[in-house]
Amino acid sequence: MKHTIGIIMNGVTGRMGTNQHLIRSIVAIREQGGVQLANGDVIMPDPILVGRNEEKLKTLADKYNIERWSTDLDACLANQEDPIYFDAQTTVRRADSIKKAIAAGKHIYCEKPTASNLEESLELAKLAREAGVKNGVVQDKLFLPGLLKLKRLIDSGFFGEILSVRMEFGYWVFEGDWQECQRPSWNYRKEDGGGMVVDMFAHWRYVLDNLFGNVKAVSCYATTHIPKRVDEQGNEYTCTADDAAYGTFELEGGIIAQVNSSWAVRVDRDDLLTIQVDGTEGSAVAGLRDCKTQHRVNTPKAVWNPDIENPHDFTAQWEKVPANQEFDNAFKIQWEKFLKHVVADEAFPWDLLEGAKGTQLSDLGLKSSKERCWIDVPELKI
Incomplete structure (x- = not known):
């Protein structure tokens, strides 16, 4: 059985977002045929690239055969077909976007630091727990x-x-x-x-x-x-x-x-x-x-x-x-683990509270x- 899962990828036009998360993780996973589960099922990520620069988004999407991109984060969050929100923006922009994604019921995966200060990082962890959404932080x-x-x-x-x-x-x-x-x-x-x-x-x-x-x-x-x-x-x-x-x-x-x-x-x-x-x-x-x-x-x-x-x-x-x-690739390994966590409920200990410890x-x-x-x-x- 094939599980196609939509991922809102915000901030992937930056150096780390492009190279490690898009090219060497999500694109690589798609090219290898997805992530295989223990029961033989396969998870296939279906990303939509989100950002502020339309030209950069279109260039990346065309180059790596990604069908979807957008400059409208709110519209992306409203789409129930994309249950995962990923954030690789600069730190000062991350917390507000993650709060929106949690409120929209999305599972959260993000870069660190998760926020600019401990109070905000703890708030994200608390909001995610109260909303019952799965969440993880990159610890590559x-x-x-x-x-x-x-x-x-x-x-x-x-x-x-x-x-x-x-x-x-x-x-x-x-x-x-x-x-x-x-x-x-x-x-x-x-x-x-x-x-x-x-x-x-x-x-x-x-x-x-x-x-x-x-x-x-x-x-x-x-x-x-x-x-x-x-x-x-x-x-x-x-x-x-x-x-x-x-x-x-x-x-x-x-x-x-x-x-x-x-x-x-x-x-x-x-x-x-x-x-x-x-x-x-x-x-x-x-x-x-x-x-x-x-x-x-x-x-x-x-x-x-x-x-x-x-x-x-x-x-x-x-x-x-x-x-x-x-x-x-270290980033790809953790992406695969998070996708298994969302789809098959496999263990993933590196959550937003762990991210808050870094802050x-x-x-x-x-x-x-x-x-x-x-x-x-x-x-x-x-």
Whole structure:
């Protein structure tokens, strides 16, 4: 049996919405013949692209053989044939549209942060629960090959007692004067929903919570290293949002996580994101796709001696974790899980309340930076 399900996709003309959610997820699912359920049934997504730019919508629809597009969100929400609403707009626009979609009885799937502040994020979670609609938030990094390999190590007990986590993330984003900026200018304006803490702490919350233990406290220093940039029209503007954040997190079980995030750092590491986990029995370093380990019995004896040339090739002393499986696109994997959740009621734990936890950590991180102090992270309930 084939289950055709209409999806209102709002905001897919943006970089992430186009590449990850439209092309590499929904279009890819359609091209593979849909999502197969355990009973042999197939879910086939039928998207309608929604946005403000008619030309961009038409171009995308024509290019990827999508029959429907619209600039009228209200009319789309009124169509009972489209039970799912997806939102990849900028953060400042997301909450109002999701509220409308919930009121229209739509199941909700959206990017994070789910809203600009914790109060609004919790309101969305509460509204969805009261309306009885299914809901989910994109938490794509959990499905990256490197993190899946890391999760395999954790589940096997490889680390023994996990002691600490160290994450390094970011790269140099050009200022836009002598080379074009590779991220949208709104990312660097607080009034438009930009900022490293708002953008990335939502990611770090679900990574830390799901892999290592719930975040119990945060200490953060956020700053703006590059004070002026040049926008897409060639105009210089003042950066009002932080472009780097240096955070320390206390997790359940006494694990300490240190997370550096920066758009003003040049990369000298294996990947744009690296996660080093140190435990009593072994250590691992994971990137977006790869993961390497060093077990207790294979740990060389390093001795500090600045008077001689370093005798160790430290990077050669790690062993690569094999794939042992084929890895699909992380966004596509979670889309398939959400479609199964809607159609077949399969479990999907990454709901709007989980999304609110990311907003909570962003808010507390900014508060910690402003007040220069540690702040406890209370349990969220609705």
